[in-house]
Amino acid sequence: xxxxxxxxxxxxxxxxxxxxxxxxxxxxxxxxxxxxxxxxxxxxxxxxxxxxxxxxxxxxxxxxxxxxxxxxxxxxxxxxxxxxxxxxxx
Numbered sequence: 001x002x003x004x005x006x007x008x009x010x011x012x013x014x015x016x017x018x019x020x021x022x023x024x025x026x027x028x029x030x031x032x033x034x035x036x037x038x039x040x041x042x043x044x045x046x047x048x049x050x051x052x053x054x055x056x057x058x059x060x061x062x063x064x065x066x067x068x069x070x071x072x073x074x075x076x077x078x079x080x081x082x083x084x085x086x087x088x089x090x
Contacts, residue, residue, distance in 0.1 A: 001014070001015045001017075001076070002014050002015075003015065013037075015075060015076070015077055015079070017077060018077070027077060027078040027079075030079070033080075034080070035072055035080040035081060035082050036079075036080070037075075037079055037080070037081040037082070038081065038082045038084055039081055039082065039083050039084065040084050040085070040086065041083060041084065041085050042085065043085065044062070044068075044069040044071075044083065044084075044085035045069075047083060048062060048071060048083060051073065051083070056073050057073060057074050058071050058072065058073045058083075059072050059073060059074055059080070060072035066087070067084075067086060067087055068084055068085050068086040068087040069084070069085045069087075070082050070083065070084045070085075071083050
């Protein structure tokens with residue numbers, strides 16, 4: 001499955017389904033359970049609400065961190081992502 005941000009001219013991400021038992025055993029644990037994919041937004045709450053309405057499974061609720069607003073979700077294949085709106089520089 002290829003995903004691409006709305007209006008993107010050419011950047012996309014290929015999410016490949018595991019095809020062997022060995023690959024399947026690594027789903028969601030490619031990095032020892034750590035988030036390794038980041039989806040940056042300019043409006044966290046707009047995108048969080050839209051994603052929740054479409055059934056995206058958030059596994060860590062939104063929180064305000066020193067670097068911005070973040071919540072963790074899983075994609076269809078068990079990969080963990082941060083939905084992140086960086087804090088504005090002052």
